[in-house]
Amino acid sequence: MTETALPGKKPFRWHIGVFLAPAVIIYSAIMILPLFATLNMALFNLTPEGVTTFVGLANFQTLFGDPRWADAFWNALANNTWFFLIHMLVQNPIGVLLAALLSSPKLRMAAFYRTAIFIPTILSFVIVGFVWKLILSPIWGIAPGLLDAVGLRWLYAPWLGQEASALTTLALVSVWQFVGIPMMLIYAALLTIPDEILEAAEMDGITGAKQFWKIKLPLILPSIGIISILTFVGNFNAFDLIYVSQGALAGPNFATDILGTFLYRTFFGFQLQLGDPHMGATIATAMFGIILVGVCIYLFTIQTRLRRYQF
Template structure:
């Protein structure tokens, strides 16, 4: 019939490869993890236990203490990134987007380079820098008269996690900087010119005009930071090992999952409890993403062009 719409079969053809790959490497392993968390080891092999593994994880003192400690450390790790990395990224983007700044391209490249470095390289290099025995940090502080402020930050429980979070901030601050920089460049010139005609320039222009217009980009960066930090593992493992010392003060959900699933030293691996931890991590991340999508993103849409 002439009035019927044509079937756009080509859309399915173009989407099929991406859907198949995503299903194979994401959906199938996720469903397998969820299924594994519902079983436990028995005398005759795997035994279906339902939600018993989650009851053990949240209620058994032998498991719940480690889980809540790792979750609290993850929350602190994320909070430092939100309070330090993202504001610094916004400030750097605002500075580098100024047409009066010379060598802006060089500065952008220099700040972004650490993001392409391996976690292994970053972890070991910073361990060497901060070492009280052969590190250069004590000498650098001594050179400016602040040697008394130096401490073995990675070896003290009260400082280790914050130190690692700041190292992570140093490595990844280039990502929010580049995203915000792109958002600033997308603001129409007419808007900026109108603001300048009205006498709004400098910091006042950024605060009143540019900042509201880049809020959607800041929201995206925030949710990416949340997902990335609650999936963190590499830097902690490289710097502090699977035990996340000292005394589990840097233990996060990723390292807790690793020890539980694969085992470490005298601890035997338990894939079923490890799958329960992975499922709990998925639930936490899913909850955070849903809060952003349905509670925050809708409010930010009014600032988009």
């Protein structure tokens, strides 16, 4: 006898679980389990006798309240915020502008320009940091000579060696490397705008820059929102460029220290500073909380407002 499904009852789709199982297992092994292990480690500490003991939120109280830790943490958080703001205010607007220019049907060699702008994003952080450090070097760098060639030698300064300019300089280097990502995402969003909408706008006399500001920009706002949250998450997880360019101490005088480098020194130790995995896990948990709060604010406030522009 063959088994038949009961009337009105949907058959169990077991193949969905089979297809999802590999991804769920891998994601849980490399993301979920380490996340909970880190959260758990932040709640413990080592006694002078070397015994691990549960301390609850005492590590967070130390991180936020003890001057030995709090000063470095708030300095890193402030630097990380400035690093993020430069990307938001420079990288993403430039990406939108480049996408608008490259999407013009009148532009020749648009594919070449897109490729040339996107290539830096596939380069290693080590290469980018080392090359730019050589370019900006006051001893053997080419930046002083290039500025001198155009009569702007007086503008040059050892930007990576000055506390006031080192972080901004590295942020602009990061902008140069990753501006191709928002450019390509916005370019793809512009291509999805139906031709009927643009043709109707042209019939109403809305063309050129006016068409972009009044028609295209509102329609790609959801994509700009996604790029913004990706920028936020990526910048608050930043580490590589600062470490390659300025080292684990994030010089000069911790002027380029961000949460990633602060976490590295705390967890693994560096030079005379001994590693403290429990305080390192506390910093990592704080970083996770900051990113989580930022993502939730975006999802429950900004994203709901941007849905009105989707078509």
